Amino acid sequence: MQVGAYIRNLGYEAVASMNDTGLVIPYAVKAGLGEYARNQMVITPEFGPRLRFSKIFTNLPLAFDTPRPLGVRAFCDICTACADACPVKALPYGPPSDATPNVSAIKGVRKWTSDAEKCFGFWAKLASNCAICMRVCPFNRDYSQRRNRLWLRFALSRWRKLALRFHKARARLKPSDWWAGAA
Numbered sequence: 001m002q003v004g005a006y007i008r009n010l011g012y013e014a015v016a017s018m019n020d021t022g023l024v025i026p027y028a029v030k031a032g033l034g035e036y037a038r039n040q041m042v043i044t045p046e047f048g049p050r051l052r053f054s055k056i057f058t059n060l061p062l063a064f065d066t067p068r069p070l071g072v073r074a075f076c077d078i079c080t081a082c083a084d085a086c087p088v089k090a091l092p093y094g095p096p097s098d099a100t101p102n103v104s105a106i107k108g109v110r111k112w113t114s115d116a117e118k119c120f121g122f123w124a125k126l127a128s129n130c131a132i133c134m135r136v137c138p139f140n141r142d143y144s145q146r147r148n149r150l151w152l153r154f155a156l157s158r159w160r161k162l163a164l165r166f167h168k169a170r171a172r173l174k175p176s177d178w179w180a181g182a183a
């Protein structure tokens, strides 16, 4: 909102928006910020799946980036951690396809598509969100730590199978230990 106001003060049009007024994920992918993943999120090398995008529609002249293959898609091809962990089995297995599980899904796009009705039905039962598919994703790491940056280099390279094996061997931190600062 503040950047939008700044652009308007420069004399251009600018409409700030979060999840409304257009889907953010295609814009984030087109801007080269990350790659689309099986868990329906954009995974970035800086933050993994843990970020939220906003956008600004503007006529300010800007240089723009393009989509870039990072290796996330290739990693998702060999990993099913999110689909395995989803409590209501709302995430797809296999390669991206244009199959749509129900009327709530976007048609005519070849991608990994969730059964959003199952997913959101589960959220409604919980009376909260779920995000297990974010929590279990191997890219969900603290990249300020050197060992995680090293893991990322393997994961986005042809050594991705090794990275997946390292990830599976990693002991999960208990939530109580995380809150106690053991992370």
Ligand code: SF4
Residues within 6 Å of the ligand: 085, 086, 087, 088, 089, 090, 091, 114, 118, 119, 120, 122, 123, 130, 131, 132, 133, 134
């Ligand atoms: S948020 Fe939960 S229910 Fe929805 S797809 Fe992810 S794991 Fe499944």
Ligand code: SF4
Residues within 6 Å of the ligand: 037, 038, 039, 040, 075, 076, 077, 079, 080, 081, 082, 083, 136, 137, 138, 139
């Ligand atoms: S859990 Fe595995 S398959 Fe799912 S988004 Fe993350 S890397 Fe891709």
